[in-house]
Amino acid sequence: MFSTFLYALRGHGVPVGSAEWLRFLLALRRGLITDLAGLHRVGRAILCRTEADFDKFDIAFAEVFDGLELPPDLHRRLEEWLSEAADQSAEETPEDGRSLQELWDAFLETLREQRERHDGGNRWIGTGGASPFGHSGRASRGVRVGGPAGGRGAVSIALDRRWEEYRTDRALSVRDFQRALKSLRRLTREGQYELDLDGTVRKTCENAGDIDLVERRARENQVHVVLLMDAGGSMAPHYERVSRLFTAAEGLAHFKSFTSYTFHNCVYGWLYDDIEEGRRVRTTEVLANLGARHRLVFVGDASMAPYELFSPFGWPIDDALAGIDWLRRFKRQCPASVWLNPDAQRWWNHPTVRAIGSVFPMFELTIDGLNDAVKKLRAPT
16 A cells, blocks of 8 residues: 555655655554554655645545545544543553554454444454554554544545645746746945955954954846747737746846847847837847846747748848747857746647757746756856
8 A cells, every 4th residue: 555655656746765755664663653644644744855745745645545534424423432532441452563454454344343332442443442443542553533633534634735835836926936036146246345344353353453444345236137028829828927927027126137028929130128019129239238147038838830930031131030040149149048938848849849949948937947947047058
């Protein structure tokens, strides 16, 4: 059973290593897990490295253990039987050497035979006594039913997917975008001169107490961010997500400058400052202003008719280059460039997507994808 659970966890993307799995098996051997609720709680605490794994853990847990919990009516009747715990005896109980699977098999067999409430015994499901089934007894290990830790079934809790919003492969909010983009800052000492307190103290000590003021330039962010977004057509379903990215980038005051342009399908001879009002700028002018301190972020699904990417067209005639050639110009002018694709990666097997992916490092427009893109922009080589 638990090997199946391990494969399900890994299949759903929970990075369970050998150390975590051995620790989980040790908790089982020591009897720390005696029911599905405990299995869910302790398993998640041991096997998940961050809260981002909780939702994937819950999906795997529900997939493996769904149907193993007692039917609600039978569970209610057992709860009624076990509502009052019998007085426990101080008598010691020998260690039960059965495995967890053997205990479960014995529990289900006992449940089929039992017809009434029992307290204080050593076999039936009840309270007190030495029986490994029930609660408030003195058995060394067993299957707990009822008792103070009762509540909703573990599978039901897992199916609730309370941690879905913590996953890192979901769509991004404005706050997620801002947190990722802030790490693009690259501070250099090129601002106004200011007092270097640590340097002043150090130099004063070296001068045997004679004060020696040390100044240095203030740290300023020298990164210029340029955002180029595909608009219209197949990008319509992604409007809200791309708008959140634009809102986050425009609202940050952490860059030396921020500029945004829009295009349709691919970059050609013109880029738009405001596509609705028709304000536009020559692409050659944008290219001429790019340099080593610029960070270029394209956003688009990269999917279009092949002729739109590979065939030269445009106006004026001297700008009539193929879209792929314009993109290569941008990459040459600004090596720190990435492409964010709002489509899931399984849809990237398309000729124009593959071609653009060969020019720019391409990442999904998710939290993980944006974080990877920012890392690439910080170290473009």
